[in-house]
Amino acid sequence: MFHFPSLPELLLSLPAVLWAITFHEFCHGYMAYLLGDPTAERAGRLSLNPLAHLDPVGALMLLVFRFGWAKPVPIDTRYFKKPRRDLFLVSIAGVTGNILTAFAIGLLIRLFPSFFLGNSALRLFMFLMVAINVGLAVFNLIPIPPLDGSKILYVLLPPQWLEKYFWLEQYGFIILMVLLALGVIQAFMNPIVFLLIRWIL
Template sequence: MDDIIQGIAIYALPVIFAITLHEAAHGYVARHFGDLTAEKAGRISLNPLRHIDPFGTILLPLMMFLASKLVMGNGLLFGWAKPVPVNFNQLRQPKKNMLWVAAAGPGANLLMAFFWAAIIKFGINAPDGIYVKPMILMGIAGIEINVVLMVLNLLPLPPLDGGRIAVSLLPNKLAWKFAQIEPYGFVILLVLLVSGVLGVVLWPLITITKQMIVILFGLYV
């Protein structure tokens, strides 16, 4: 039980900020390119309370963490925040600007992974008198969560960010056809998850990304 409580304490902050800042980034970049929908809805904010979905941000990650901790001994997490409203038709160049709005979320996750890596680096080099183990553990959790979210969202499947990036880059005719997948995107994602295909595709990319961060920051805990 103590391990579970400690795990929740370590993962809570990284999970909340990974999910909510991902959404806030979408709104900020959309505003930059002319769409004020998110701003009018009060969603361009670093306040997690504006983005938290009670089920997707709190209840589901908590249930998944507890279940995986009890069954497999490790804490697996998945969740989402309330999607930031974006009206792509309000962008100055909708098809072109869509790429940057979509890429903002995964980009925010990458920056947060770097932030947590810097926290670990600080912890490794901190004086012996400072109790840094929780800081390092939280940093490891932060890298894990943000890299998983980044790689997952870059999957080229609408309505994931990678799907919208693909729509932006494809020629108009192909982009229109590809965008028609969006209503079925989450069903396809669920099938890939249950079948194990999603893990086969994503985990090598996740592992490589984490290794690159370790090398970049010289993290050897």
């Protein structure tokens, strides 16, 4: 899963990466919009235009290492009627969009196997669509700020633990980078990503 891709694989990965990060952030923004928050729409982020959501470093990480991030969609919880529930729904929406994409691609492959097996480039592209969307989903479920998993954890943590967790948020990106450099994230993600890919395909 975590290997430096060849040039053909990089080229085929590019549209898969752009779709994965764009749909992920769109789902966050659209869910917030459905729950009464117009912030993403006003910021021009309720869009399927990749340029609206692109974070160059996060996209490069996703392109090369199969995990990464996009520019977070802005939300304002003051618009939510039930802030804890609605924050959970917004946070899980991006991951859900990636998993649904992977399942949709997997279904196409199952329904029309001869069509995809007969074209090696198309077969690789479809596999990359599944792998990249699954990788992005699993990575974002890690409960370290600023990933989606941290927002989900906010909702689930007892109130007396929240202050310490909010304090941790300022160091979240550093912690994430250290864990990536040590290979901890990869060791955690690999089995889950492989299992999901095998299940989907």
